[in-house]
Amino acid sequence: MIDKINKYLEESKSFIADNLEEIEAFRIKYLGKKGIINDLFAEFKNVPRENKKEVGQKLNELKISLQEKINTLKNALEEKSDSHSDIDLSLPGDPIHMGTRHPLSIVRNEIIDIFKRLGFTISEGPEIEDDWHVFSALNFPEEHPARDMQDTFFIEKNPDILLRTHTSSVQVRVMEKSQPPIRTISPGRVFRNEAISARAHCIFHQVEGLYIDENVSFADLKQTLLYFAKEMFGEQTKIRLRPSYFPFTEPSAEMDVACNICHGKGCNVCKYTGWLEILGCGMVDPNVLDSCKIDSKKYTGFAFGMGIERIAMLKYGINDLRLYFENDVRFLNQFKSAN
Ligand code: PHE
Numbered sequence: 016m017i018d019k020i021n022k023y024l025e026e027s028k029s030f031i032a033d034n035l036e037e038i039e040a041f042r043i044k045y046l047g048k049k050g051i052i053n054d055l056f057a058e059f060k061n062v063p064r065e066n067k068k069e070v071g072q073k074l075n076e077l078k079i080s081l082q083e084k085i086n087t088l089k090n091a092l093e094e095k096s097d098s099h100s101d102i103d104l105s106l107p108g109d110p111i112h113m114g115t116r117h118p119l120s121i122v123r124n125e126i127i128d129i130f131k132r133l134g135f136t137i138s139e140g141p142e143i144e145d146d147w148h149v150f151s152a153l154n155f156p157e158e159h160p161a162r163d164m165q166d167t168f169f170i171e172k173n174p175d176i177l178l179r180t181h182t183s184s185v186q187v188r189v190m191e192k193s194q195p196p197i198r199t200i201s202p203g204r205v206f207r208n209e210a211i212s213a214r215a216h217c218i219f220h221q222v223e224g225l226y227i228d229e230n231v232s233f234a235d236l237k238q239t240l241l242y243f244a245k246e247m248f249g250e251q252t253k254i255r256l257r258p259s260y261f262p263f264t265e266p267s268a269e270m271d272v273a274c275n276i277c278h279g280k281g282c283n284v285c286k287y288t289g290w291l292e293i294l295g296c297g298m299v300d301p302n303v304l305d306s307c308k309i310d311s312k313k314y315t316g317f318a319f320g321m322g323i324e325r326i327a328m329l330k331y332g333i334n335d336l337r338l339y340f341e342n343d344v345r346f347l348n349q350f351k352s353a354n
Pocket of ligand 1: 182183261318
């Protein structure tokens with residue numbers, strides 16, 4: 016009887032099936048009511064007692080092996096149908112969603128590119144600064160309102176340490192470390208203690224520039240800024256300089272570009288003036304040069320500083336500063352083509 020069971024074991028192990036019907040026929044043949052297993056169990060009754068243990072184990076082995084065989088055949092069949100019927104290999108693939116550069120990065124890179132073409136290097140410095148680099152070296156009088164708690168984030172335990180309110184601090188660091196000719200821009204994040212609204216934010220981005228050499232004049236400043244405005248806003252762009260005040264420049268000015276929306280006719284973006292203010296500038300005050308150990312009798316220089324948010328607003332017609340920080344993908348996706 017052992018030989019017979021072994022024969023069935025081998026036979027069933029090598030069985031293969033292509034469809035459910037074949038598997039069912041196989042099951043009935045072995046495990047059905049009138050199947051081989053039941054016949055063998057009937058025969059088992061007549062096995063002499065001393066062989067019962069061995070034959071019984073073999074018989075169980077066959078039964079389990081048949082059950083397993085049926086399961087494996089069924090699973091294989093299911094997998095086969097799964098992998099073939101549901102997938103249409105001719106369908107187009109899922110597109111991979113590409114990220115986009117943030118509009119502020121796009122505009123910052125553009126500004127950097129323009130000044131690089133004029134030979135400016137790029138300087139960076141710390142966002143957490145000391146009073147000297149942000150104010151004192153830049154000729155801010157002790158009682159100047161820009162030092163007021165209103166504008167500056169001070170570190171509570173040490174009022175000498177603060178978050179820089181402009182990247183002019185980087186230029187002080189450059190002047191302290193090197194001698195003219197100096198021609199550098201400093202892009203970076205700045206912080207001011209202001210309530211957040213459509214027109215103001217406590218964090219924003221600047222690019223400031225500095226050029227120091229012998230015989231640098233206001234005409235050089237004007238020409239540099241005109242070149243920048245034309246590169247940034249188009250060849251037809253007109254600029255105008257209005258007298259202004261900064262502690263670190265003398266004379267100082269603010270620069271406007273002709274409104275690129277109404278072209279000077281007047282609209283609500285330029286508040287019907289035809290002009291848009293984009294930066295502050297001036298000739299570096301000799302006191303600043305002296306503070307940084309640069310000979311103010313030999314050298315002169317100009318400096319300028321602009322807000323990246325403002326330039327991007329004008330370039331793309333963005334009307335709320337908060338949009339830059341909310342990171343709503345519906346806003347950010349609009350700058351795909353500008354990448
Ligand atoms: N530092 C000034 C600001 O933050 C900008 C500026 C830079 C003005 C250089 C004149 C010269 O507003």
